[in-house]
Amino acid sequence: MTVRNRLLNLLFIPLTVLGLNACSEPSETTATAPNLLQQAIDSETRSASNRARDEFRHPAETLEFFGIQPTSTVVEISPGGGWYTEILAPYLKDEGLLYAAHFPANSSREYYQRSRQAFMERVTNDAAFSAVVVTEFAPLSDSVIAPPESADMVLTFRNLHNWYMGGGEEAVQDAFMQFYSALKPGGVLGVVDHRLPEMRPDEDMASSGYMKESFAIAMAESVGFELAARSEVNANPNDTADHPRGVWTLPPTLGLGDDDREKYTAIGESDRFTLKFVKPKS
Template sequence: MKFRFDAAAAVVAVLAGCTACASEPRAGAPATTTTGTTATATPAASETKIRGALTGTVRTDKERARDDARHPAETLSFFGLREDASVLELWPGGGYYTSILAPVVAERGKLTITNFDPNGDPKAYQTKGTIELFARLDKNPEVFGKVARQQIATPNVNFGQAASYDFVFTFRNIHNWIEDGFADKVFAEAFRVLKPGGVLGIEEHRGKPGMTVEAMNKTGYVPEDYVRQLAERAGFRFAARSEINANPKDTTDHPNGVWSLPPSFAGKDVDREKFVAIGESDRMTLRFTKP
């Protein structure tokens, strides 16, 4: 398993019941594509909190440099994040989104992150990544002091108490779950711990329709309809999709998969200027709800 750790006006999220959205075109699409009949917006006060968190002192220069490609404020607004919400962030990597989510919900809500065992195999990248993340959180207790930690020992997955979260978020993780064979378990567990009406927010590298699982594992890209199948099989209802994180320059056929692109640059200096010009991956941004 190979985990890679890796603004425009606010977007109004939309909602339930569309079954045809996965076939909508990517290239040339507007910044946001949504479907449904009922709109759910992030409250203005929470929106202010989200945008304020982007200027937080705990954020690194590297993270700020990624904002133009990752559109964190627009993405979280699309998901409908509220400052009074209970939020679960799945496998936060180095903490890019954790550094934004934590201050937003610190006063009125709650943030929990999943993590691997920091006392595991010291040579394993999962252990190293967890230790590095925990060191960052512990160094900044004024921002991260209230962040709860939920240890996961895969392939067993347990996110805690049933119906305890308003939101479950995952950013660029699903290809890892597929590769390790426990994607269905993660989606089922996310469904279990969300409250009725709760939201599953997904951002993932978007592959071409019809990709095999082998191709997904090799490249890190996942077809949008495959992600929808995973979510709907767990019981989720598709609510909306957005093109906030679309990148039509990304052909998805790179020699080192998605890791050819920034910020990974797996090929190092080989064709580096080419990949810089492409930018970060083309990514789906999807919202699901628990009925």
């Protein structure tokens, strides 16, 4: 499918869906946004294994830092199995709109196909996911994550390292360009990833799964974003970012199996930077 046809498909999303975000006046729902967000986080529709990771991922504090509202139009980049989608989908369902920019349908990688198919099945069968609009995303491709300048917010969680390891600086910069295009002027880009200490060699980003915060900022600013704020909500001072199998040594992967399992479980999930960027209004 061409870029033009993909974009046309997005533009002709049923009005009953787009109309959910058409109201410009503040609502009672917006006024109680934090309560609604916590309700979505506490919902029993979320899997128990996902809820168990809240202590490391801090979804309420992270999403509030980015400034999400129930009326927002949000693009979630590479949602995978839907960890954050389990929160975003019900939170945005009534008044907002959620685009899930998943792996391309024509990807030749078997893992990507399996992941996308599992996600699509959930969109079809899970009532909480029923209003999610699935699009596509891949760096250095003709993917369309959302109609141009339609989104209030683009969110990416622990993805930069994958793009960098797969395509280097060019892939990361292209990803940020796609985000910039999808956002309205004044829109927010929220970025979370595993943090590599600044004193470490840049080469360590090539295979460790950790990224320098300065690199993420430089890539975002190179396409026009402005850094609005940083948060340490996802910081973990116990993580040295120097492990035998990189970030995958730590939970939840525990790539060494039973070797030093207690040691790495005690460290917890990785140290992460949390960055809020804004697309300038002019």
